[in-house]
Amino acid sequence: MxxxxxxxxxxxxxxxxxxxxxxxxxxxxxxxxxxxxxxDKVALIGFGTFAVSERSARTGINPSTKKAIKIEAKKVAKFKAGAELAEAVK
Structure with a gap:
């Protein structure tokens, strides 16, 4: 949709x-x-919760060169489904 x-x-x-x-x-x-x-986080009871999560810096691999690269730390938006939504999707 x-x-x-x-x-x-x-x-x-x-x-x-x-x-x-x-x-x-x-x-x-x-x-x-x-x-x-x-x-802040946004909690909609029965539907889910939107929140910000922090990803720490880590080492990754460039797939084309196979060399190690440093991936910066960053904030990401996450959504966790509530009980009613999870049950409806089952």
């Missing part, structure tokens, strides 16, 4: 117009992004 299909699904489920559904999705994405940038 891409973004357009998701907007259409939100509109169908909620009874909102496609324009309002697109605005709601954009607001959700913006709010989650802002919270993660500030170091």
């Amino acid at each position: 891409n973004k357009t299909e998701l907007v259409n699904a939100i509109a169908a489920e909620s009874g909102l117009s496609k324009t309002d559904s697109k605005k709601a999705l954009a607001a959700f994405i913006s709010s989650v992004t802002k919270a993660l940038k500030e170091g």
